[in-house]
Amino acid sequence: MEIFLDTANIEHIRQAAKLGIVSGVTTNPSLVSKEGKADYEAVVKEICSIIPGPISAEVVVEGAQAMTEQARKIASWAPNIVIKIPATAEGLEVISALAKEKIKVNFTLCFSLNQALLAARAGAAYVSPFVGRLDDVGHDGMALVKDIVDVFRNYQLPTKVIAASIRHPQHCVAAAKAGAHIATVPYEVLMQMIKHPLTNVGVARFLSDWQRLSKK
Ligand code: E4P
Numbered sequence: 001m002e003i004f005l006d007t008a009n010i011e012h013i014r015q016a017a018k019l020g021i022v023s024g025v026t027t028n029p030s031l032v033s034k035e036g037k038a039d040y041e042a043v044v045k046e047i048c049s050i051i052p053g054p055i056s057a058e059v060v061v062e063g064a065q066a067m068t069e070q071a072r073k074i075a076s077w078a079p080n081i082v083i084k085i086p087a088t089a090e091g092l093e094v095i096s097a098l099a100k101e102k103i104k105v106n107f108t109l110c111f112s113l114n115q116a117l118l119a120a121r122a123g124a125a126y127v128s129p130f131v132g133r134l135d136d137v138g139h140d141g142m143a144l145v146k147d148i149v150d151v152f153r154n155y156q157l158p159t160k161v162i163a164a165s166i167r168h169p170q171h172c173v174a175a176a177k178a179g180a181h182i183a184t185v186p187y188e189v190l191m192q193m194i195k196h197p198l199t200n201v202g203v204a205r206f207l208s209d210w211q212r213l214s215k216k
Contacts, residue, residue: 004184024053026184044078049077058084064093084108087115099123120159132165145179
C-alpha cells in the first residue's frame with residue numbers, strides 16, 4: 001500500500017518528504033483554507049515541486065462545464081496534478097471528458113460502491129472512499145474500501161482505491177488488510193504509524209548497555 005499525505009501544510013510535506021515514504025499528496029478546499037493562504041495556485045505548485053508523485057487538487061466550482069474548465073486550468077499548473085472531482089452525476093460527466101484528454105481524476109467524497117463503480121467506468125484514475133466520515137455516521141468505512149477493492153479486482157478495473165478520511169493508525173492497518181492501493185493520511189497519523197513504546201525502551205536499553213561496556 002502506498003502512502004499519500006493528506007494536507008496542504010508545506011512544512012509537514014517537507015518533513016514527511018525527508019522520510020522517503022510519501023509517494024503523493026491529497027488536498028481539499030478545507031485543508032488549503034486551514035493554512036490561510038489565498039493563492040491556491042502557488043500552494044499547489046509548491047506541493048508539486050516537493051513531491052514528484054500524484055498531487056490531488058480539487059475543483060472549487062459547481063456545474064459540469066465550470067468544473068471541466070477549472071480542471072483543465074488546474075491540470076496545467078504542473079505535470080503531476082490529479083484533479084479531485086466530487087462523486088455526483090455532473091462529476092461523472094466531467095471525468096468522462098477529462099479522461100479523453102488524459103487528465104487524471106480522483107473521484108472524491110465517495111461513500112458508496114455504486115459511486116466508485118461508476119467513476120471507474122467513466123475513467124477515473126483514483127476513487128477516494130471517505131472512511132472516517134462513514135464511521136462518524138455509524139457505517140463501516142473500511143468495509144466499503146474492501147468492497148470497492150474486491151469489485152475492481154473482479155472486473156480488472158485499473159482505477160486505484162485511496163482510503164481517505166483516515167483518522168488514526170489502526171485505519172492504516174485496516175486499509176492495508178482491505179487491499180487499498182493507497183492510504184492518504186494526515187501528518188500526525190503518519191508520525192504515529194512509526195511509533196512504538198517498545199522500540200523506544202529497546203533503543204534506550206541498547207544504548208545504556210553499550211555505554212556500560214565502554215566504561216569498563
Ligand atoms: C481526501 O482526499 C480528503 O482530503 C480527506 O481524507 C478528508 O478527510 P476528513 O474527513 O478528515 O476531512
